Amino acid sequence: xxxxxxxxxxxxxxxxxxxxxxxxxxxxxxxxxxxxxxxxxxxxxxxxxxxxxxxxxxxxxxxxxxxxxxxxxxxxxxxxxx
Numbered sequence: 001x002x003x004x005x006x007x008x009x010x011x012x013x014x015x016x017x018x019x020x021x022x023x024x025x026x027x028x029x030x031x032x033x034x035x036x037x038x039x040x041x042x043x044x045x046x047x048x049x050x051x052x053x054x055x056x057x058x059x060x061x062x063x064x065x066x067x068x069x070x071x072x073x074x075x076x077x078x079x080x081x082x
Contacts, residue, residue, distance in 0.1 A: 004048050012041040012063050019067050023075030026068070034071060039064035 024031035046056020
């Protein structure tokens with residue numbers, strides 16, 4: 001169980017790193033897939049850790065919003081200052 005949680009956390013952190021490094025164009029579907037994968041990681045962590053479905057949905061939403069928001073802000077920052 002702990003291995004799944006650790007793997008999900010590492011995967012979501014790596015997704016966040018890629019989103020921040022490259023920047024996300026929210027007009028493209030591939031950018032939204034980053035958010036979806038973050039949501040699924042949070043959902044898996046919530047379900048596996050016996051916290052329940054509601055907590056998993058909340059954690060997944062937080063992961064997805066963080067990934068999409070930070071990636072979009074970085075893209076906007078890169079476009080403005082390049």
